[in-house]
Amino acid sequence: MTEHITHRIAGKPWSGPAERTGDVFDPATGAVKATVDFAGPGEIDEAVRAAAAAFPAWRDTSLAGRSRVLFRFRELLAARQDELARIITAEHGKVVSDAAGEVARALENVEYACSAPQLLKGEFSENASTGIDVHSTARPLGVVGVISPFNFPAMVPLWFVPNAIACGNTVVLKPSEKDPSASLFIAELLAEAGLPDGVLNVVHGDKVAVDALLEHRDVQAISFVGSTPIARYVYEKATAAGKRCQALGGAKNHMAVLPDADLDGAADAAVSAGFGSAGERCMAVSVVVAVDPIGDELVAKITERMRALRVGDGRDPDSEMGPLVTAAHRERVASYVAAGVDEGAELVVDGRNPDIHGGGFWLGPTLFDRVRPEMSIYTDEIFGPVLSVVRVASFDDAVALVNANHYGNGTAVFTTDGGTARRYTGEVEVGMVGVNVPIPVPVGYYSFGGWKDSLFGDSHAYGPEGFHFFTRRKVVTSRWPSAPSGAAGEPAGGGV
């Protein structure tokens, strides 16, 4: 029996019919585990209306009241994080320990949002001009839309939802149709924590649902995360409709390894950051830049570690890497491996036929050496367990290579020299940089975002920029002439 997944609008499962549905797979077996309803403009309108109806009361709920809901949600999420991790693994395929790591990062964002009373303090200038005071407040926007990708089905929604509601907004969340269950679990926990009906609505679907959200006149802002072509499309369409938009796109993350680096540590980092979550992470390392003369030694160390990686069902505690999310995605990744061979890269480890029996969307860790910047395996985001090594002659060549790439999400430098690290972090044109840290995802009280084609808009996700995105400032200038009947009367000195 396959499960039926539907929308959650105004605190209730949607009971209407669905014109279209999609299949949700168990990537480890290849079986259809559920069908999910796809929303059209009608369901999106219902969800936006529910969010709009809930907005005035939620906006006017005290700061203490809003943050209490978030504190309770934090406790529920922490208590049930293993359950959520298993829900993620069942539809995404990543190993349970990886899914648990995703939930742990999500919790950081909930904890940050709990500080709303502190973070939403305004400014006050007494006597800006004689007898005139000025203050500013941070007000919510109204109904905001969140559109998330398949690869972090809990963390990415929780980059936005806690901050949006902490600021007093109401939300329509459209998660990926490939793994929709995590969002519903989150919505149920929020309801249990006391979030009023309609403050968070979850609608499922594809481009049709996204377009309806982008076109809805009562949606004030869109937070999007996904691939670069769709991020660009969403940004252009949302802003053309007068909405505030932050659209985070794809990536090609380079890890530069300098000759003075600890090569064992660098090889460990390349393997965990390249193949963790089967490379389906926007901060995955997909390019290792080996600065002469360490190429041969580094490739040998990476290869040795790759051969020891255990690929298998994410539910098996012995597995270190799971399957890809869908059969179509597996075929796309395999086609890049074929293209790399055709284009003349050296295929050091070929993961196309892993030794795994049964169904499932399997592709093992794959390594290319002597990749050149014009090859499609270098230019395109593959989003799978395929690592490319590009060899360069010098530090300057490494920085030039990274800066010439049109993506600018994350990068890392591996070196034992502080001056080299400092030059790298200063010169590289990328939004998030690690020094001997392969996946430099900022903690929840900083903000997450890339440069160039990895982000459209000017606000990064979560942290202080998240609060900035989900609020607008109101500045009030006040003058209270003292009437003779006023209790306080004129101040001594006549108010000069």
Ligand code: NAD
């Ligand atoms: P995707 O772009 O295919 O889908 C993202 C969202 O957009 C989904 O909700 C999907 O339903 C919707 N969508 C898909 N096609 C659409 C279309 N034609 N019109 C309107 N909406 C559409 O991305 P994905 O495959 O789910 O996720 C992987 C991508 O997300 C990778 O490129 C990855 O780098 C990126 N990503 C980026 C970040 C970041 O922070 N920069 C984080 C996670 C993932």
